[in-house]
Amino acid sequence: MLERQKMPKQDAEKRTINFNEVALCLAKEQAIEEAKRCLQCKKPQCMTGCPVEVKIPEFLKYVAEGDFDNAIKKIKESNALPAICGRVCPQETQCEECCILSKKGASVSIGYLERFVADYERSKGVEVQSAPRSSGKKVAVVGSGPAGLTAASDLAKMGHSVTIFEALHEAGGVLTYGIPEFRLPKEIVRSEVEYVEKLGVTILLDSVIGKLETVGGLLTGFDAVFLGTGAGLPSFLDIDGENLNGVYSANEFLTRVNLMKSYKFPDYDTPIKRGKHVVVVGGGNVAMDSARCALRLGAEEVTVVYRRGEEEMPARAEEIEHAKEEGIKFRLLTNPVRIIGDGKNWVTHIECINMYLCEPDESGRCKPMPLAGTEHKIEADVVIIAVGTSPNPLVPRTTQGLDITKHGTIIAKEDGATTKKGVYAGGDAVTGSATVISAMGAGKKAARAIDWYLGLK
Numbered sequence: 001m002l003e004r005q006k007m008p009k010q011d012a013e014k015r016t017i018n019f020n021e022v023a024l025c026l027a028k029e030q031a032i033e034e035a036k037r038c039l040q041c042k043k044p045q046c047m048t049g050c051p052v053e054v055k056i057p058e059f060l061k062y063v064a065e066g067d068f069d070n071a072i073k074k075i076k077e078s079n080a081l082p083a084i085c086g087r088v089c090p091q092e093t094q095c096e097e098c099c100i101l102s103k104k105g106a107s108v109s110i111g112y113l114e115r116f117v118a119d120y121e122r123s124k125g126v127e128v129q130s131a132p133r134s135s136g137k138k139v140a141v142v143g144s145g146p147a148g149l150t151a152a153s154d155l156a157k158m159g160h161s162v163t164i165f166e167a168l169h170e171a172g173g174v175l176t177y178g179i180p181e182f183r184l185p186k187e188i189v190r191s192e193v194e195y196v197e198k199l200g201v202t203i204l205l206d207s208v209i210g211k212l213e214t215v216g217g218l219l220t221g222f223d224a225v226f227l228g229t230g231a232g233l234p235s236f237l238d239i240d241g242e243n244l245n246g247v248y249s250a251n252e253f254l255t256r257v258n259l260m261k262s263y264k265f266p267d268y269d270t271p272i273k274r275g276k277h278v279v280v281v282g283g284g285n286v287a288m289d290s291a292r293c294a295l296r297l298g299a300e301e302v303t304v305v306y307r308r309g310e311e312e313m314p315a316r317a318e319e320i321e322h323a324k325e326e327g328i329k330f331r332l333l334t335n336p337v338r339i340i341g342d343g344k345n346w347v348t349h350i351e352c353i354n355m356y357l358c359e360p361d362e363s364g365r366c367k368p369m370p371l372a373g374t375e376h377k378i379e380a381d382v383v384i385i386a387v388g389t390s391p392n393p394l395v396p397r398t399t400q401g402l403d404i405t406k407h408g409t410i411i412a413k414e415d416g417a418t419t420k421k422g423v424y425a426g427g428d429a430v431t432g433s434a435t436v437i438s439a440m441g442a443g444k445k446a447a448r449a450i451d452w453y454l455g456l457k
Contacts, residue, residue, distance in 0.1 A: 002105025005034040007112055012325040016295050019181040019263045022322060023087070026109075028066075031116045035063035038108050041100055046110065049098040051441025052085075052150070054078045056095060056110055063113055072121040075114060080153035080199070081146065081192045081440065083122060084175060086115025087184050089437040090316050122191055128198040135159040137454040140222040141201075142209045142395065145173020146436045147427030148228030149196050150443030151450075155226075156199040158451045163222070165207040170259060173230055174428075175436070177259040178251070180289050182296070183319075186258070210394035215402065215423060224422045224450045227410060228443060231389040231428035237281065241339025242385070246273055246347035250282070250290045250386035257293045275382030278302045279350050281336055282386030283313035288320065290384045291328050302328045303378060307335040307355050307368040333357070335368065337375065339383055349377040389433045399423075407432060416446030417453075424450055 008024040009015075015022055026034065038060040046056045054075055062071035075082045091111035099107035121127070137160045141152045144166040152162045170176050172189045197203060209215065209229075218225050234249035236242055253272070256262045262270035278294040280287050283306035295302045304323070306313060309332050313320060324330070333355045340349040354374035357366035396404045401420040403411045409432055416424035426442030428434055 002101065004037070004106040004109045005030040005112070007109070012322075012327075015182065016326045019296055021185055022182050025119055026112055026116050031063055031113055032066055034109050035060045035113055037101065038064065039100060045098040045100060046095045046108075047098075049094040049096075051094070051437050052079045052444055054095075054114075059117070060108065060110070060113065063117060068117050068120045071117045073127075075117065078444075079440070080196055081149060082114050083118035083188045084146070084184065084192055085437060085440070086111050086113075086118055087188070088175075088179060089114075090435055092317065094437065122188075126191070126195055126198075128195065129157070131200055132157060132159040134161065135454065137161065137224075138163070138222045139224045139226065139450060139454075140165060140218045141226045141228060142215070142218075143167075143173055143228035143230055143427075143429075144171040144193070144203060145228055145230050145427065145439065146175060147230075147429075147439040147443040147446075148173065148226065149193065150440040151226045151228060151424075151426065151447045152201045152443075153196045153199055154444055154447035155450060156196075156201050158447070160451070160454065162201045164201060164203045165209050165212075165218075166203060166205050167208045168259065169205055171203050171205065173228075174232075177255045178286070178289070180254070180258060180293050181263065182292070183289065208394070210398040215395060215399040215420070219422055223454055224424065226416070226443070226446055226450060227395060227418070227423065227425035227429055228427050228439070229391060229395055229429045230439075231391045231409075231433045233390045233392045233408075234385070235388045235390060236385055237336060237387060239336060239338050241341060241347070241350075244339055244341045244347045245345050246275065246381055247339060247383045247385065250280075250286045250384055251389060253290055253384050254286070254293065257297070263293070263296065272297070273382055274298050275380070276300045277379045278382045278384065279378055279380040280304050280384045280386055281350075282306065282388075283308065283315060284386065284388075285315045285319055287384075287386035288315045288323050290386050292323055292326060294382065294384065295326055295328060299382075303331055303380075304328060305331045305334050305336060305350070305352060305378070307333065308357065308366065309333055312357075312366065331378070333368070335370065339380075340377070347381055347383055348379070350380045350383055351375060351377050389428075391429045391432070395429075414445065415449035416442060417449060422453070424453075 059074040096107040260270040261268040262272040355368040403419040424446040427439030
């Protein structure tokens with residue numbers, strides 16, 4: 001009861017030369033045995049850790065009985081994107097951390113099982129519930145990332161007419177442009193997006209709100225607006241050399257790899273520098289994704305530089321483990337001070353300094369401080385900066401009455417209500433860069449609030 005089923009995965013040496021999915025999915029027998037480990041607690045703590053309120057014990061009971069059809073139906077009562085959540089949601093710090101079994105051994109593999117039943121459904125054909133009675137109300141959703149897709153699907157189930165406005169030429173937001181194929185195959189994202197469309201949601205691509213139309217303009221044709229515009233504006237280090245050729249923000253690098261499909265060269269001739277010595281600055285999931293992509297693009301050596309220690313790294317433990325298995329090097333307690341060029345505007349090295357950690361500050365994190373005299377150089381022909389993002393200012397700048405913080409995030413209440421009547425917001429546009437599942441949870445809360453608001457109109 002205390003040992004969980006192991007997820008089969010590609011061999012590390014083989015997977016570094018392809019972009020195929022690393023985790024290979026549980027077998028049917030494994031899934032049933034894993035689900036049987038659930039204690040079916042009378043007061044299940046696992047549900048308290050789920051931002052989208054999946055009825056976890058109920059779906060696990062169906063899996064344990066081999067009834068995968070009812071298992072996926074139970075999940076989809078709360079979650080329209082289970083195949084995505086089963087792959088990228090940090091269950092280990094949410095539902096699985098709350099599982100009572102984790103107190104003595106290993107928690108139930110809730111994420112693996114969610115993925116299993118979602119993939120099972122997709123293999124046999126996705127079913128869509130019958131359309132509810134129309135409310136006669138119309139809602140505009142700006143952005144088709146996890147927050148927007150969740151808000152849209154929930155609002156459609158409530159009977160409202162929903163239109164998503166997506167700035168890019170493919171739907172999915174960060175799910176499409178940010179997360180690599182080996183972690184989240186794009187056919188999975190397309191399948192989940194198609195499910196949302198089958199619920200009755202209309203998706204308009206190449207529709208940049210703030211240019212094509214303003215939020216105020218949308219309110220003349222829609223009864224409410226949800227802003228799920230994400231945080232796509234990259235942050236930089238503000239050090240010398242960041243303008244050299246070969247320096248990328250992680251956003252640009254991953255967009256070229258994923259959305260623009262440079263990993264499929266020569267079928268897609270997307271311009272991208274394939275470095276031999278790649279340095280990635282940062283310690284989050286985006287840094288791990290960038291490093292592992294660079295390796296698969298042919299780098300001889302990839303080094304992750306992070307100013308704190310491994311315990312402080314915000315990346316999922318699984319992603320760090322996979323990166324290590326693949327041969328990626330880690331230079332921890334190390335901070336860049338400048339990027340050095342060859343005199344012809346191309347990167348040759350990154351200069352760093354060693355760090356040490358002071359006592360935790362008011363945020364609870366240990367502040368890194370430089371160790372004088374420890375400056376050193378690391379060879380690099382590509383440097384990828386993965387130190388965070390902030391919301392694009394286009395929508396707030398073109399929306400009267402929409403208040404933002406000094407960091408550019410939209411000010412919103414717990415239910416997503418902003419300072420502009422009829423406008424709600426959620427996800428990274430409100431919190432800054434965070435997880436897919438937290439954005440989905442915000443989309444779900446906002447959908448409920450919008451439904452209540454529409455009932456008053």
